[in-house]
Amino acid sequence: xxxxxxxxxxxxxxxxxxxxxxxxxxxxxxxxxxxxxxxxxxxxxxxxxxxxxxxxxxxxxxxxxxxxxxxxxxxxxxxxxxxxxxxxxxxxxxxxxxxxxxxxxxxxxxxxxxxxxxxxxxxxxxxxxxxxxxxxxxxxxxxxxxxxxxxxxxxxxxxxxxxxxxxxxxxxxxxxxxxxxxxxxxxxxxxxxxxxxxxxxxxxxxxxxxxxxxxxxxxxxxxxxxxxxxxxxxxxxxxxxxxxxxxxxxxxxxxxxxxxxxxxxxxxxxxxxxxxxxxxxxxxxxxxxxxxxxxxxxxxxxxxxxxxxxxxxxxxxxxxxxxxxxxxxxxxxxxxxxxxxxxxxxxxxxxxxxxxxxxxxxxxxxxxxxxxxxxxxxxxxxxxxxxxxxxxxxxxxxxxxxxxxxxxxxxxxxxxxxxxxxxxxxxxxxxxxxxxxxxxxxxxxx
Numbered sequence: 001x002x003x004x005x006x007x008x009x010x011x012x013x014x015x016x017x018x019x020x021x022x023x024x025x026x027x028x029x030x031x032x033x034x035x036x037x038x039x040x041x042x043x044x045x046x047x048x049x050x051x052x053x054x055x056x057x058x059x060x061x062x063x064x065x066x067x068x069x070x071x072x073x074x075x076x077x078x079x080x081x082x083x084x085x086x087x088x089x090x091x092x093x094x095x096x097x098x099x100x101x102x103x104x105x106x107x108x109x110x111x112x113x114x115x116x117x118x119x120x121x122x123x124x125x126x127x128x129x130x131x132x133x134x135x136x137x138x139x140x141x142x143x144x145x146x147x148x149x150x151x152x153x154x155x156x157x158x159x160x161x162x163x164x165x166x167x168x169x170x171x172x173x174x175x176x177x178x179x180x181x182x183x184x185x186x187x188x189x190x191x192x193x194x195x196x197x198x199x200x201x202x203x204x205x206x207x208x209x210x211x212x213x214x215x216x217x218x219x220x221x222x223x224x225x226x227x228x229x230x231x232x233x234x235x236x237x238x239x240x241x242x243x244x245x246x247x248x249x250x251x252x253x254x255x256x257x258x259x260x261x262x263x264x265x266x267x268x269x270x271x272x273x274x275x276x277x278x279x280x281x282x283x284x285x286x287x288x289x290x291x292x293x294x295x296x297x298x299x300x301x302x303x304x305x306x307x308x309x310x311x312x313x314x315x316x317x318x319x320x321x322x323x324x325x326x327x328x329x330x331x332x333x334x335x336x337x338x339x340x341x342x343x344x345x346x347x348x349x350x351x352x353x354x355x356x357x358x359x360x361x362x363x364x365x366x367x368x369x370x371x372x373x374x375x376x377x378x379x380x381x382x383x384x385x386x387x388x389x390x391x392x393x394x395x396x397x398x399x400x401x402x403x404x405x406x407x408x409x410x411x412x413x414x415x416x417x418x419x420x421x422x423x424x425x426x427x428x429x430x431x432x433x434x435x436x437x438x439x440x441x442x443x444x445x446x
Contacts, residue, residue, distance in 0.1 A: 051322070051362075053276040054315030056335045060355045064378070066347040068445070072387060075394050075441045079402065081160045081200035085256040085304045088330035088366040092397050093202070095161030095404030096154060096428045097371060098191075101145045102166045102184055103208045104138075105219060107422075110412045112141070122218035123167070124178045124225075138180050142187040148194050150408065150429070155199045157432055158439050162201055163370060163404040164188070165208040165264065168221075171244040174211045174237050179221070185248060196257045204308060204404070205245060206261040206370075211237040214263065215278075216270035229268040229286055235293075238262075242294050246301045255301075261308040261332060261370075262294045263287070279312050287312060288322060295327065308332050310370065316361030325364060330401065332370035333359050338416075338425075343376040345384035345418065349391045349445030357399040369396045369403035374436070375425035380418030385425065385436035390444040 079094035100108035104123045113120065116137055120126040127134035154162070169179035170188065195201040212234035213225025220226070228234045242262055249258045267273045268283030279287070291309060298305050308330045311319060316331040323329060335356065337343035343351075360367050374388040389405075396403040410427035423430055431437045 051318040051320050052315075053313075053318045054358060054361065056356070056359070057275065057340070059358060060340075060351050062337075062340060062342040062344075062347045062351050064342050064344060064347070066344075066350060068346045068350060072390075072442070073394075073444045073446060075390075075398075075444055077393065077397050077441050079158060079160050079397065082202050082257075083200055086202055086259065086306060088259075088306055088308075088368070088401055091202075091366075091401060093161040093368060093402030093404060094158055094393065094397075095163055095204075095402065096159055097163045097165065097404050097407045098146050099165055099407035100409060101142065101164070102170050102188065103219065104141070107412055108407060108410050110414075112411075122222045123180075124218075124222035127178045127180055134180050135182050139182060142184060145409065146191055148191065151191060151195050151199070151201075153429065153432065154195075154408070155201075156439075157437055160199075160201055161204060161402070161404055162192075162195055163204040163206055163261075164192075165206045166245075167209050168207060168211055168238070168241040171241040171248070172237060177211065177221075179209075189248075189252065192257075193252065193254070196252075196254050200257075202257055202259065204259045204261055204370075205249075206264055206308075206310070207238075207241060207245070208264040210234065210241070210263060215265060215267040215273055217273070219265065226268065226270055228266075229283055235286075235290060238290065239293055239297065242297055246297060246305075249305070250301060255305060259306040259308050259330070260294070260298060261310060262290065263312075264310050265334065266310075266312050274313055276314055276318075279314060284312075284314075295329075298328075303328060306330055308368065308370070310334070315359065316365060316367045320362050320364045323365070327365075330366040330368055331361070332368050334371040335359065335369060336371070336373055336375075338373065338375040338377055340377050342378075344379040345376045345381050345388065346379060348376050349387055352388075352391045352395050353446035356395055360400050367400045369400060371406040372403060373406055373426045374431075375416060375422070376418075378417045380416055380420065380425060382419045382424060382434065382436075385431060385434070386438070386443045387445055389431065389436050390441045391446065393441055394444040394446065 079092045106113050117126045117129045120129055167179055169181045170184040173181040192203050208219055209221045210228045212227035212231055213221035214228045216224055216226045249255055267278035269278050269280050272278040298307055306328050310332045337348050374385050405428050408428045410423050413421040413423055
């Protein structure tokens with residue numbers, strides 16, 4: 001990998017003391033999140049677009065010697081639950097991701113993987129190894145991982161957006177794909193309708209993988225899969241997934257309650273994943289073709305349905321010149337600090353206040369922080385979680401259109417630098433129980 005944060009993470013002596021299987025888990029954590037360290041190098045691919053890229057990795061500078069202020073601030077933030085079509089230029093999201101539900105990732109729930117298929121590298125090989133039992137195992141997972149009790153608990157802290165990662169196999173059965181295609185839509189419908197009809201929550205359906213694979217990672221289809229790029233057959237199947245998703249949304253009777261996100265963290269040059277160099281000029285043009293096709297399909301159903309573009313680690317300003325101002329789109333950027341070589345629980349809040357607002361781009365389109373957590377590379381403290389969470393909430397809502405935390409459930413207890421384990425900094429549910437997530441924003445750094 002050509003990412004400083006990845007190298008630094010594996011230079012960490014705590015992590016090097018783990019067994020090989022645990023180090024594979026940690027690698028999955030890096031993969032999950034270096035959507036994670038956000039997006040690119042200034043001016044990359046300038047010949048392809050007039051817009052310049054923005055990267056948290058390259059543009060956010062943190063110092064290990066930074067001495068934080070002891071002062072904290074309270075903010076009366078308004079994040080209403082929408083009752084009609086969402087205008088992302090005005091809407092403020094107080095959201096959470098439902099990861100590990102319709103697309104399985106090792107790092108989220110390692111204990112489940114160990115109990116089902118301990119040697120599987122991804123969901124593709126999980127189904128290969130389970131054979132006819134893949135369906136029953138996953139159906140049990142779909143029924144139990146997220147329930148209405150979870151939605152009630154989210155609502156108790158005023159969550160108004162659920163970002164739901166979904167596999168293409170939820171919508172289509174692709175010939176040759178090992179991913180299970182079954183009754184996922186039934187489980188999705190039960191939770192989505194409960195969230196919408198009980199609490200007026202808004203749902204972002206994030207198509208996390210596409211046929212052929214989009215980034216060589218388990219989150220893109222399977223490890224080593226990157227054949228989506230330049231393949232018309234795979235593109236056609238992707239459009240079928242989008243069409244089926246749109247038809248399902250129509251059938252719910254709640255079209256105004258959905259935003260569609262047609263791809264997540266793509267990289268046609270996966271050796272440079274999580275940087276602007278992860279996208280080549282030809283890859284950018286392929287993505288643009290796909291985005292245009294998705295916009296056309298959405299408009300044929302109802303142009304009021306927003307499309308959210310995960311920025312492929314390029315930043316909103318890079319993509320902005322490529323779309324007409326009237327386009328009903330918002331940009332989704334992912335920012336994490338768990339692999340930043342200088343990030344501590346003490347200096348990240350200042351970085352959030354002083355530098356993360358640059359992610360808002362040129363202001364032409366709304367920007368949403370679709371994924372983040374409160375883990376830093378170093379010196380994690382349980383007491384710092386509320387300051388980090390409140391600062392994220394304040395900055396993303398005052399400078400952008402809000403955020404969705406990754407993730408609602410996260411059970412893995414791998415060691416980190418400082419106090420606690422991974423789950424303490426990645427589980428929204430546990431952070432509610434620990435007092436780090438509250439309805440009020442009372443402990444922001446700025």
